[in-house]
Amino acid sequence: MASDARQPQTIGFLLLDSFTLISLASAVEPLRMANQLAGRELYRWYTLTLEGAPVRASDGLQVTPDISTEFCPPLDMAIVCGGVGIQRAVQRPHISWLQAQARSGRRLGAVCTGSWALAQAGLLEGHETSIHWECLAAMQEAFPRVPLTTRLFSIDQERATASGGTAPMDMMLTMIGREHGRELAAGISEMFICDRVRGEQDQQRVPLKHVLGTTQPKLLEIVALMEANLEEPIGLDELAHYVDVSRRQLERLFQRYLHCSPSRYYLKLRLTRARQLLKQTALSIIEVASACGFVSTPHFSKCYREYFGMPPRDERLGSERGTSVMETACRADGDHRLSGITSLEGLLHSAIGKSSLHVANEAPVSSAILALANARGEPTYASVRI
Known part of the structure; x- marks a missing residue:
C-alpha cells in the first residue's frame, strides 16, 4: 500500500465461512485508530462475501458484509479471513476472484488460516508465508512450493500473511508504520494497551x-x-540418561525430527526466553543472562547477536524507544485538528445522504467514514501528526 496523503488506501476483507472474528478485528481496528489519530481517512475498508450474504464466524456470530465480491469497489489490497475448516470454506469462486485481484496488481494478504486460500489460488509460491500453527503441517504437504514459516506474520513483496489471533494487529501496525511513520504505529499501540x-x-x-x-x-x-531447566541447563549425557536413550540416539532424534543438534535446540530455547525477558521485564542484561543459563554476560551477548542479529543491549533499547515514542508523538495542534474535522464534512454529508441499503451496482459507504466521524469528539482525535 503506497502512502498517499490525499487518497485513502482501500482494503477488502474477504470473509470465509467460519472465519475467526478475533483475527478480523485485530486487522481492522488498527486501521480505524490510524484514521482517528491522524484526524483524516488514511484507510477505508469493506467486508466481502461471494454474494454479499451474511456469514457466520467460528464463534457462531453472524456478520453481514458490506458488499459482494462482484460489486466490490476497486481495492488497493484484499485480505482473506480464514478460520475453522479452511479446506471446506475455500470455494472455486473465491479462487477466481483472488486470481483476478492478483492480475489487477492488487496486494494480497491473509489472516489466521486464510493463507490456504491464497496458496490454493497459486498466489504464494516464492513468498514467505505465515499461517496458524494448526495448519502448518497440512499446508506444507498440500503446497510444497510455498515457503512456510512459523513467524507471527510475514510481509514479502506484495503478500502479507498473519498467523491468527492478535498477530494481524502486529502485521497491520508494521504496515501502517512503514506507510505513515513509527509515531502513528506507536500511538495506535498505546491506544490498544499493547x-x-x-x-x-x-x-x-x-x-x-x-x-x-x-x-x-x-x-x-x-x-x-529442556524447557523446565533453562536457568541451569542439563548436560546432554544427563538428558539421554533421564529418558533411557544413548547420547548418539539423542542426537539422531534431534537431527531427524528437529533438523538441528540437541545443543543448538537447547540454546534456541534459552535465547528465545532471554528475548522475552529483555522485551517484557526490567531485569538487567546480567540478570537475564543468568536466568537463561549463561555463565557470563559476554558469552550471552555473543550468542544473542549470532542468533538474533543484534546484541541484547540494542534489543532492550529498541523496546524502550517503542514504549516511550508515544510521549513525543501526541502533539496537540489546533489548526491540524480543525482541518481534519472540516475535511470530514463532505464525506459525512455523502455518507448520511445515502441509504444503508445500497443498490447492487453502487459501492457501499465505507464504515471508516462513520467511525472517523464518531471519533471527532475523542481527546485523541488528530493527536498524531503524519
Whole structure:
C-alpha cells in the first residue's frame, strides 16, 4: 500500500465461512485508530462475501458484509479471513476472484488460516508465508512450493500473511508504520494497551507435540526437560540418561525430527526466553543472562547477536524507544485538528445522504467514514501528526 496523503488506501476483507472474528478485528481496528489519530481517512475498508450474504464466524456470530465480491469497489489490497475448516470454506469462486485481484496488481494478504486460500489460488509460491500453527503441517504437504514459516506474520513483496489471533494487529501496525511513520504505529499501540509491537522475527509458539504427534514420546520428554531447566541447563549425557536413550540416539532424534543438534535446540530455547525477558521485564542484561543459563554476560551477548542479529543491549533499547515514542508523538495542534474535522464534512454529508441499503451496482459507504466521524469528539482525535 503506497502512502498517499490525499487518497485513502482501500482494503477488502474477504470473509470465509467460519472465519475467526478475533483475527478480523485485530486487522481492522488498527486501521480505524490510524484514521482517528491522524484526524483524516488514511484507510477505508469493506467486508466481502461471494454474494454479499451474511456469514457466520467460528464463534457462531453472524456478520453481514458490506458488499459482494462482484460489486466490490476497486481495492488497493484484499485480505482473506480464514478460520475453522479452511479446506471446506475455500470455494472455486473465491479462487477466481483472488486470481483476478492478483492480475489487477492488487496486494494480497491473509489472516489466521486464510493463507490456504491464497496458496490454493497459486498466489504464494516464492513468498514467505505465515499461517496458524494448526495448519502448518497440512499446508506444507498440500503446497510444497510455498515457503512456510512459523513467524507471527510475514510481509514479502506484495503478500502479507498473519498467523491468527492478535498477530494481524502486529502485521497491520508494521504496515501502517512503514506507510505513515513509527509515531502513528506507536500511538495506535498505546491506544490498544499493547505493550509492544511484535515484529516479523517473532515466532509462533508451535506445540512440539503438534509437530511430532505421539510418535516420538522420548523426544517430547527431552524437550520438556529442556524447557523446565533453562536457568541451569542439563548436560546432554544427563538428558539421554533421564529418558533411557544413548547420547548418539539423542542426537539422531534431534537431527531427524528437529533438523538441528540437541545443543543448538537447547540454546534456541534459552535465547528465545532471554528475548522475552529483555522485551517484557526490567531485569538487567546480567540478570537475564543468568536466568537463561549463561555463565557470563559476554558469552550471552555473543550468542544473542549470532542468533538474533543484534546484541541484547540494542534489543532492550529498541523496546524502550517503542514504549516511550508515544510521549513525543501526541502533539496537540489546533489548526491540524480543525482541518481534519472540516475535511470530514463532505464525506459525512455523502455518507448520511445515502441509504444503508445500497443498490447492487453502487459501492457501499465505507464504515471508516462513520467511525472517523464518531471519533471527532475523542481527546485523541488528530493527536498524531503524519
